[in-house]
Amino acid sequence: MSGVQYKVADKVFLEKQKDILRLFQHVHQPTYFKDLIEVAKTFKFEGHWDQWTKPEYVKEFWQFYQEEDFLKQDEIFSVFHPDHLKQAIALFKVFYYAKDFATFYKSAVWARQHVNPGMFVYALSVAVFHCKHTEGIILPPIYEIFPHYFFTSEVITKAKQYKQHYWGTYKHEVELKEKSGYAINADYTKHTEEWMSYFTEDIGMNAFYYYKNIFMPFWLDHECIRFDATKRGEWFHYYHNQILARYYLERLSNGKGKIPTINYEEPTQFEYYPALSYFNGKPFPARPKNAKLNLDVEETDSSLKHFSYCYTKVEDYERRIREAIDMGWVYTPEGKIIYLYTQEGFETLGKI
Structure with a gap:
């Protein structure tokens, strides 16, 4: 080329x-x-x-x-x-x-x-x-390093059994088995939007998102970034909107309409049962239907005290961002006003 x-x-x-x-x-x-x-x-x-x-x-x-x-x-x-x-x-x-x-x-x-x-x-x-x-x-690929994050516990168990069987007792038959191949059927995890699992649980899409976050960690200092970081906030905004736009198109193609908004005061209608397990055998946390997002988690588990009333913080951040967009400007920690409807302003909004 x-x-x-x-x-x-x-x-x-x-x-x-x-x-x-x-x-x-x-x-x-x-x-x-x-x-x-x-x-x-x-x-x-x-x-x-x-x-x-x-x-x-x-x-x-x-x-x-x-x-x-x-x-x-x-x-x-x-x-x-x-x-x-x-x-x-x-x-x-x-x-x-x-x-x-x-x-x-x-x-x-x-x-x-x-x-x-x-x-x-x-x-x-x-x-x-x-x-x-x-x-x-x-x-x-991250799914080769940590398959537990991409395949259900049933798939991981079957893969282990297959390896133990053909590389242990019948090691001399490995070459023959590799020629014929061996397939493990993998079901999607169980949640309300199962009709979107082909997209939300797509291995390639999730690996893409993982490496975007590896490429541009939220904590990384500018001096350590190998690429031009002057558009960091704009790039963050851009690739998230790419994923969101594709998700919206998939909803429309499935006849599900617009993306519903979340009311943090109301119990969530979407349950999630990952059927995944960590490498140490512990299961991924599940979320039942009608779970209350405004639950004080410290009441149920003192080790989660750092996350008490997180939903109120999320609500507060969303409100402040909406108000900043409506007003068209934000304050920096030093008290400087940055107008959002400028090149510098959009980069600042992306970082926020």
């Missing part, structure tokens, strides 16, 4: 690509590559701070890692949990501020063996996207 620039990958790049891909294999168990096991054993942070351009961030991570409340390997990582996010950002900076690829890779190998797999995959994925040492490296 004329005008398209491309570069033939050299041996050095291909070795990098291979090394990165190996880090994502079977992340819920210790690596079985002997060279990675040796690197993880010999790699040291203390006394080697000069391997990073900003060692203060590495020291911060090392301090987090030694604390009692550092996320354990068998726990569930969430980027929306304040403590998890704080630790993940610290780990990302260990990768990002490495002086060379060797330090980047060795620190990733160490983290692969010692850090929660969810946190590891998230921090490393963001780092691969934005670090200069890994430019051009392609990440594996």
